[in-house]
Amino acid sequence: MKAAVLEKYKEFKVKDIPAPQVKEHEVLVEVRFASICGTDQHIFAGDFHPRTQTPLIPGHEFAGVVEEIGSRVDGFNIGERVAIDPIVWCGECPACKAGHVPACEKLRLIGVDMDGGFAQKITVPPAMLYKVPESVSHEHAALVEVYAIGFHACKRAGVKSGDRVAIFGGGKIGQCVMQAARTKTNDKMFVVDIVEGRLDMIRASYPDVRTINAKKEDPVQVIKEETGGHGVDVAIEAVGHHAELPGRVNPVRGCVQSIRGGGSVCVLGLEDEPAPVVFKELIWKEAKIVASRVSHGEFDEAIHHLANGNLKPDAVISTVVFIDDIRQAFVLLEEDPSKYLKILLHINS
Numbered sequence: 001m002k003a004a005v006l007e008k009y010k011e012f013k014v015k016d017i018p019a020p021q022v023k024e025h026e027v028l029v030e031v032r033f034a035s036i037c038g039t040d041q042h043i044f045a046g047d048f049h050p051r052t053q054t055p056l057i058p059g060h061e062f063a064g065v066v067e068e069i070g071s072r073v074d075g076f077n078i079g080e081r082v083a084i085d086p087i088v089w090c091g092e093c094p095a096c097k098a099g100h101v102p103a104c105e106k107l108r109l110i111g112v113d114m115d116g117g118f119a120q121k122i123t124v125p126p127a128m129l130y131k132v133p134e135s136v137s138h139e140h141a142a143l144v145e146v147y148a149i150g151f152h153a154c155k156r157a158g159v160k161s162g163d164r165v166a167i168f169g170g171g172k173i174g175q176c177v178m179q180a181a182r183t184k185t186n187d188k189m190f191v192v193d194i195v196e197g198r199l200d201m202i203r204a205s206y207p208d209v210r211t212i213n214a215k216k217e218d219p220v221q222v223i224k225e226e227t228g229g230h231g232v233d234v235a236i237e238a239v240g241h242h243a244e245l246p247g248r249v250n251p252v253r254g255c256v257q258s259i260r261g262g263g264s265v266c267v268l269g270l271e272d273e274p275a276p277v278v279f280k281e282l283i284w285k286e287a288k289i290v291a292s293r294v295s296h297g298e299f300d301e302a303i304h305h306l307a308n309g310n311l312k313p314d315a316v317i318s319t320v321v322f323i324d325d326i327r328q329a330f331v332l333l334e335e336d337p338s339k340y341l342k343i344l345l346h347i348n349s
Protein backbone atom coordinates (compact mmCIF):
# COMPACT_ATOMS: atom_id res chain seq x y z
CA MET A 1 0.00 0.00 0.00
CA LYS A 2 0.98 3.61 -0.44
CA ALA A 3 1.83 5.64 2.68
CA ALA A 4 3.26 9.09 3.41
CA VAL A 5 6.10 8.36 5.80
CA LEU A 6 7.76 11.18 7.72
CA GLU A 7 11.26 9.69 7.41
CA LYS A 8 12.79 12.47 9.43
CA TYR A 9 11.42 15.85 10.43
CA LYS A 10 10.55 18.05 7.44
CA GLU A 11 10.95 15.11 5.06
CA PHE A 12 8.02 13.07 3.78
CA LYS A 13 8.52 10.09 1.50
CA VAL A 14 5.53 8.58 -0.23
CA LYS A 15 6.34 4.91 -0.61
CA ASP A 16 5.01 1.40 -0.93
CA ILE A 17 4.97 -0.51 2.33
CA PRO A 18 3.26 -3.78 3.32
CA ALA A 19 -0.44 -3.33 4.20
CA PRO A 20 -1.33 -4.20 7.81
CA GLN A 21 -2.90 -7.60 8.44
CA VAL A 22 -6.23 -7.49 10.25
CA LYS A 23 -6.25 -9.31 13.61
CA GLU A 24 -9.36 -11.01 15.02
CA HIS A 25 -10.38 -8.01 17.17
CA GLU A 26 -9.72 -5.38 14.49
CA VAL A 27 -11.21 -3.83 11.39
CA LEU A 28 -9.19 -2.95 8.30
CA VAL A 29 -10.17 0.47 6.94
CA GLU A 30 -9.35 1.68 3.46
CA VAL A 31 -8.67 5.39 3.97
CA ARG A 32 -10.32 7.68 1.40
CA PHE A 33 -9.42 11.19 2.58
CA ALA A 34 -7.31 12.58 5.40
CA SER A 35 -7.17 16.16 6.60
CA ILE A 36 -4.00 17.99 7.59
CA CYS A 37 -4.16 19.46 11.10
CA GLY A 38 -2.08 22.19 12.73
CA THR A 39 -0.70 19.41 14.92
CA ASP A 40 0.54 17.64 11.79
CA GLN A 41 2.38 20.82 10.82
CA HIS A 42 4.04 20.84 14.25
CA ILE A 43 4.87 17.13 13.98
CA PHE A 44 6.32 17.76 10.51
CA ALA A 45 8.52 20.57 11.87
CA GLY A 46 9.77 18.40 14.76
CA ASP A 47 8.03 20.42 17.50
CA PHE A 48 6.44 17.27 18.98
CA HIS A 49 9.77 15.50 19.47
CA PRO A 50 10.42 13.40 21.56
CA ARG A 51 6.73 12.51 21.85
CA THR A 52 6.76 11.76 18.12
CA GLN A 53 9.46 9.48 16.75
CA THR A 54 10.43 9.19 13.10
CA PRO A 55 9.81 7.30 10.91
CA LEU A 56 6.10 8.00 11.45
CA ILE A 57 2.97 7.89 9.31
CA PRO A 58 1.02 10.90 10.66
CA GLY A 59 -2.71 11.46 10.17
CA HIS A 60 -5.36 11.58 12.90
CA GLU A 61 -8.18 13.22 10.90
CA PHE A 62 -9.31 10.67 8.34
CA ALA A 63 -12.15 8.50 7.16
CA GLY A 64 -12.74 5.65 4.76
CA VAL A 65 -14.59 2.41 4.23
CA VAL A 66 -14.50 -0.96 5.97
CA GLU A 67 -12.45 -3.34 3.84
CA GLU A 68 -11.95 -6.38 6.07
CA ILE A 69 -13.43 -7.42 9.40
CA GLY A 70 -11.64 -9.50 12.06
CA SER A 71 -13.25 -12.84 12.93
CA ARG A 72 -14.31 -11.69 16.41
CA VAL A 73 -15.80 -8.31 15.37
CA ASP A 74 -19.56 -7.86 15.07
CA GLY A 75 -21.71 -5.00 13.83
CA PHE A 76 -19.82 -3.85 10.72
CA ASN A 77 -20.24 -4.58 7.03
CA ILE A 78 -17.71 -4.47 4.20
CA GLY A 79 -17.97 -1.17 2.33
CA GLU A 80 -19.50 0.81 5.20
CA ARG A 81 -18.29 4.39 5.61
CA VAL A 82 -16.51 5.10 8.88
CA ALA A 83 -14.76 7.96 10.65
CA ILE A 84 -12.02 7.08 13.11
CA ASP A 85 -11.70 8.52 16.60
CA PRO A 86 -7.90 8.53 17.00
CA ILE A 87 -7.80 8.58 20.81
CA VAL A 88 -6.46 5.65 22.81
CA TRP A 89 -6.91 5.91 26.57
CA CYS A 90 -6.05 3.57 29.43
CA GLY A 91 -9.40 3.39 31.24
CA GLU A 92 -7.66 2.92 34.58
CA CYS A 93 -6.11 6.25 35.64
CA PRO A 94 -8.06 8.68 37.88
CA ALA A 95 -8.90 10.94 34.90
CA CYS A 96 -10.30 8.05 32.88
CA LYS A 97 -12.28 6.78 35.88
CA ALA A 98 -13.76 10.27 36.36
CA GLY A 99 -14.83 10.31 32.69
CA HIS A 100 -12.15 12.82 31.68
CA VAL A 101 -10.73 10.60 28.97
CA PRO A 102 -9.01 13.48 27.10
CA ALA A 103 -6.89 13.99 30.24
CA CYS A 104 -5.85 10.31 30.46
CA GLU A 105 -2.37 9.99 31.95
CA LYS A 106 -1.44 7.61 29.14
CA LEU A 107 -3.38 9.30 26.33
CA ARG A 108 -2.11 8.36 22.90
CA LEU A 109 -3.29 9.32 19.45
CA ILE A 110 -3.22 7.44 16.18
CA GLY A 111 -1.06 9.51 13.84
CA VAL A 112 0.86 11.18 16.68
CA ASP A 113 2.09 8.48 19.03
CA MET A 114 1.71 5.65 16.50
CA ASP A 115 1.22 5.31 12.75
CA GLY A 116 -1.90 7.01 11.40
CA GLY A 117 -4.12 7.69 8.44
CA PHE A 118 -1.80 9.15 5.80
CA ALA A 119 -1.77 5.62 4.39
CA GLN A 120 -4.10 3.61 2.17
CA LYS A 121 -4.99 1.09 4.86
CA ILE A 122 -5.03 1.00 8.63
CA THR A 123 -6.23 -1.52 11.20
CA VAL A 124 -8.15 -0.23 14.23
CA PRO A 125 -10.28 -1.69 17.03
CA PRO A 126 -14.01 -1.36 16.21
CA ALA A 127 -14.60 0.85 19.27
CA MET A 128 -12.74 3.65 17.47
CA LEU A 129 -15.04 3.52 14.44
CA TYR A 130 -18.12 5.68 13.91
CA LYS A 131 -20.48 4.90 11.07
CA VAL A 132 -21.00 7.70 8.57
CA PRO A 133 -24.15 7.74 6.40
CA GLU A 134 -23.82 7.76 2.61
CA SER A 135 -25.27 11.28 2.54
CA VAL A 136 -21.95 12.54 3.95
CA SER A 137 -19.24 12.58 1.27
CA HIS A 138 -15.90 10.87 1.84
CA GLU A 139 -14.24 14.30 1.82
CA HIS A 140 -16.52 15.67 4.52
CA ALA A 141 -16.20 12.51 6.61
CA ALA A 142 -12.49 13.29 6.98
CA LEU A 143 -13.50 16.40 8.96
CA VAL A 144 -15.57 14.58 11.59
CA GLU A 145 -12.64 14.53 14.04
CA VAL A 146 -11.92 18.27 13.87
CA TYR A 147 -15.63 19.10 14.12
CA ALA A 148 -15.82 16.82 17.18
CA ILE A 149 -13.13 19.03 18.74
CA GLY A 150 -15.37 22.03 18.06
CA PHE A 151 -18.38 20.36 19.64
CA HIS A 152 -16.29 19.25 22.62
CA ALA A 153 -15.15 22.85 23.20
CA CYS A 154 -18.79 23.99 23.04
CA LYS A 155 -19.74 21.35 25.59
CA ARG A 156 -16.88 22.27 27.92
CA ALA A 157 -17.84 25.97 27.61
CA GLY A 158 -21.53 25.18 28.07
CA VAL A 159 -22.68 26.91 24.86
CA LYS A 160 -26.47 26.78 24.68
CA SER A 161 -29.37 28.25 22.75
CA GLY A 162 -29.51 32.04 23.00
CA ASP A 163 -25.89 32.42 24.05
CA ARG A 164 -23.72 35.15 22.64
CA VAL A 165 -20.30 33.75 21.79
CA ALA A 166 -16.89 35.23 20.97
CA ILE A 167 -14.17 33.06 19.46
CA PHE A 168 -10.61 34.34 19.57
CA GLY A 169 -8.80 32.67 16.66
CA GLY A 170 -10.29 32.07 13.21
CA GLY A 171 -7.93 29.34 12.04
CA LYS A 172 -8.64 25.66 11.52
CA ILE A 173 -9.86 25.01 15.04
CA GLY A 174 -11.47 28.41 15.56
CA GLN A 175 -13.65 28.06 12.46
CA CYS A 176 -14.71 24.52 13.39
CA VAL A 177 -15.60 25.75 16.89
CA MET A 178 -17.55 28.61 15.29
CA GLN A 179 -19.52 26.25 13.04
CA ALA A 180 -20.25 23.90 15.94
CA ALA A 181 -21.35 26.83 18.14
CA ARG A 182 -23.66 28.03 15.35
CA THR A 183 -25.61 24.76 15.56
CA LYS A 184 -26.39 25.66 19.17
CA THR A 185 -27.13 29.37 19.18
CA ASN A 186 -28.36 31.88 16.63
CA ASP A 187 -27.48 34.89 18.72
CA LYS A 188 -24.63 37.36 18.23
CA MET A 189 -21.30 35.71 17.41
CA PHE A 190 -17.84 37.25 17.06
CA VAL A 191 -14.65 35.78 15.60
CA VAL A 192 -11.33 37.54 16.20
CA ASP A 193 -8.19 37.02 14.10
CA ILE A 194 -5.40 39.08 12.54
CA VAL A 195 -5.25 37.27 9.18
CA GLU A 196 -7.67 39.09 6.90
CA GLY A 197 -7.90 36.12 4.50
CA ARG A 198 -9.34 33.95 7.26
CA LEU A 199 -11.87 36.60 8.20
CA ASP A 200 -12.82 36.83 4.51
CA MET A 201 -13.55 33.08 4.53
CA ILE A 202 -15.83 33.54 7.53
CA ARG A 203 -17.61 36.54 6.02
CA ALA A 204 -18.28 34.44 2.90
CA SER A 205 -19.56 31.35 4.72
CA TYR A 206 -21.19 32.88 7.83
CA PRO A 207 -22.13 36.48 6.96
CA ASP A 208 -24.05 36.85 10.24
CA VAL A 209 -20.85 36.40 12.27
CA ARG A 210 -19.17 39.68 13.25
CA THR A 211 -15.51 39.38 12.28
CA ILE A 212 -12.92 41.47 14.07
CA ASN A 213 -9.39 42.06 12.82
CA ALA A 214 -7.55 42.73 16.07
CA LYS A 215 -4.95 44.78 14.19
CA LYS A 216 -7.65 47.22 13.13
CA GLU A 217 -10.18 47.14 15.96
CA ASP A 218 -9.95 46.42 19.67
CA PRO A 219 -11.85 43.12 20.04
CA VAL A 220 -12.80 43.68 23.70
CA GLN A 221 -14.16 47.13 22.93
CA VAL A 222 -16.14 45.96 19.88
CA ILE A 223 -17.60 42.97 21.75
CA LYS A 224 -18.61 45.17 24.70
CA GLU A 225 -20.16 47.84 22.48
CA GLU A 226 -22.12 45.35 20.41
CA THR A 227 -23.52 43.49 23.41
CA GLY A 228 -25.01 46.53 25.08
CA GLY A 229 -21.93 46.96 27.26
CA HIS A 230 -22.41 43.59 28.96
CA GLY A 231 -20.14 41.16 27.13
CA VAL A 232 -20.75 37.70 25.71
CA ASP A 233 -21.93 34.62 27.60
CA VAL A 234 -19.04 32.51 26.38
CA ALA A 235 -15.59 33.35 25.00
CA ILE A 236 -13.44 30.63 23.47
CA GLU A 237 -9.69 30.94 22.97
CA ALA A 238 -8.37 29.06 19.91
CA VAL A 239 -5.30 31.16 19.14
CA GLY A 240 -2.58 29.16 20.82
CA HIS A 241 -0.11 31.93 21.52
CA HIS A 242 0.14 34.69 24.07
CA ALA A 243 1.53 37.41 21.80
CA GLU A 244 0.04 40.82 22.45
CA LEU A 245 -0.60 43.31 19.69
CA PRO A 246 0.08 46.98 20.45
CA GLY A 247 -2.79 48.32 22.56
CA ARG A 248 -4.41 44.87 22.97
CA VAL A 249 -4.29 42.30 25.75
CA ASN A 250 -3.31 38.68 25.08
CA PRO A 251 -6.09 36.44 23.70
CA VAL A 252 -6.86 34.63 26.97
CA ARG A 253 -7.14 37.89 28.89
CA GLY A 254 -9.16 39.27 25.96
CA CYS A 255 -11.61 36.40 26.52
CA VAL A 256 -11.83 37.17 30.25
CA GLN A 257 -12.49 40.85 29.51
CA SER A 258 -15.10 40.00 26.84
CA ILE A 259 -17.47 37.91 28.93
CA ARG A 260 -20.40 39.09 31.02
CA GLY A 261 -20.59 38.54 34.75
CA GLY A 262 -20.99 34.83 35.45
CA GLY A 263 -19.89 33.95 31.91
CA SER A 264 -17.34 31.36 30.91
CA VAL A 265 -14.05 31.22 29.08
CA CYS A 266 -12.87 28.05 27.37
CA VAL A 267 -9.22 27.71 26.34
CA LEU A 268 -8.00 25.20 23.78
CA GLY A 269 -5.08 26.86 21.97
CA LEU A 270 -1.83 25.07 22.81
CA GLU A 271 1.41 26.81 23.63
CA ASP A 272 4.30 26.61 26.07
CA GLU A 273 4.58 30.25 27.11
CA PRO A 274 2.48 31.81 29.91
CA ALA A 275 -0.51 33.99 28.95
CA PRO A 276 -0.94 36.43 31.84
CA VAL A 277 -4.48 36.88 33.21
CA VAL A 278 -5.48 39.40 35.87
CA PHE A 279 -7.56 37.23 38.15
CA LYS A 280 -9.35 40.20 39.66
CA GLU A 281 -11.03 40.61 36.28
CA LEU A 282 -12.28 37.04 36.56
CA ILE A 283 -13.22 37.27 40.23
CA TRP A 284 -15.25 40.45 39.79
CA LYS A 285 -17.27 38.62 37.19
CA GLU A 286 -17.43 35.47 39.31
CA ALA A 287 -16.67 33.79 36.00
CA LYS A 288 -14.93 30.57 35.16
CA ILE A 289 -12.17 29.36 32.87
CA VAL A 290 -12.38 25.80 31.59
CA ALA A 291 -10.04 23.94 29.28
CA SER A 292 -10.86 21.66 26.37
CA ARG A 293 -8.63 18.98 24.90
CA VAL A 294 -9.33 16.81 21.85
CA SER A 295 -12.83 15.34 22.07
CA HIS A 296 -14.77 12.65 23.82
CA GLY A 297 -18.25 11.55 22.87
CA GLU A 298 -18.86 14.15 20.14
CA PHE A 299 -18.24 12.06 16.99
CA ASP A 300 -21.91 11.13 16.57
CA GLU A 301 -22.96 14.75 17.12
CA ALA A 302 -20.55 15.93 14.41
CA ILE A 303 -21.74 13.21 12.00
CA HIS A 304 -25.38 14.07 12.73
CA HIS A 305 -24.86 17.75 11.95
CA LEU A 306 -22.83 16.99 8.79
CA ALA A 307 -25.58 14.65 7.58
CA ASN A 308 -28.24 17.28 8.26
CA GLY A 309 -26.43 20.09 6.50
CA ASN A 310 -25.97 22.14 9.67
CA LEU A 311 -22.23 22.58 9.08
CA LYS A 312 -20.37 24.07 6.12
CA PRO A 313 -17.39 21.76 5.54
CA ASP A 314 -16.65 23.15 2.09
CA ALA A 315 -16.03 26.54 3.71
CA VAL A 316 -12.99 25.17 5.57
CA ILE A 317 -11.60 22.91 2.83
CA SER A 318 -9.19 25.11 0.86
CA THR A 319 -8.04 22.45 -1.57
CA VAL A 320 -7.60 18.71 -2.09
CA VAL A 321 -4.28 17.18 -3.18
CA PHE A 322 -3.21 13.61 -3.89
CA ILE A 323 -1.18 11.87 -1.21
CA ASP A 324 1.79 11.88 -3.63
CA ASP A 325 1.81 15.68 -3.34
CA ILE A 326 1.86 15.81 0.46
CA ARG A 327 5.06 17.89 0.53
CA GLN A 328 3.39 20.58 -1.57
CA ALA A 329 0.39 20.60 0.80
CA PHE A 330 2.63 21.29 3.81
CA VAL A 331 4.43 24.05 1.92
CA LEU A 332 1.12 25.75 1.03
CA LEU A 333 -0.08 25.62 4.65
CA GLU A 334 3.21 27.02 5.89
CA GLU A 335 3.60 29.75 3.32
CA ASP A 336 0.06 31.04 2.84
CA PRO A 337 -2.11 30.68 5.95
CA SER A 338 -4.37 33.47 4.68
CA LYS A 339 -5.43 31.30 1.75
CA TYR A 340 -5.13 27.73 2.99
CA LEU A 341 -7.08 26.49 5.99
CA LYS A 342 -7.81 22.77 5.70
CA ILE A 343 -6.07 20.78 2.98
CA LEU A 344 -7.39 17.29 2.32
CA LEU A 345 -5.21 14.46 1.13
CA HIS A 346 -6.81 12.20 -1.43
CA ILE A 347 -5.55 8.80 -0.30
CA ASN A 348 -7.66 6.23 -2.23
CA SER A 349 -10.18 6.66 -5.04
Ligand SMILES: [Zn+2]
Nearest residue numbers: 037038039061
Ligand atom coordinates in the same frame (compact mmCIF):
# COMPACT_ATOMS: atom_id res chain seq x y z
ZN1 LIG B 1 -6.13 17.54 14.53
Ligand SMILES: [Zn+2]
Nearest residue numbers: 090093096104
Ligand atom coordinates in the same frame (compact mmCIF):
# COMPACT_ATOMS: atom_id res chain seq x y z
ZN1 LIG C 1 -6.34 6.92 31.58
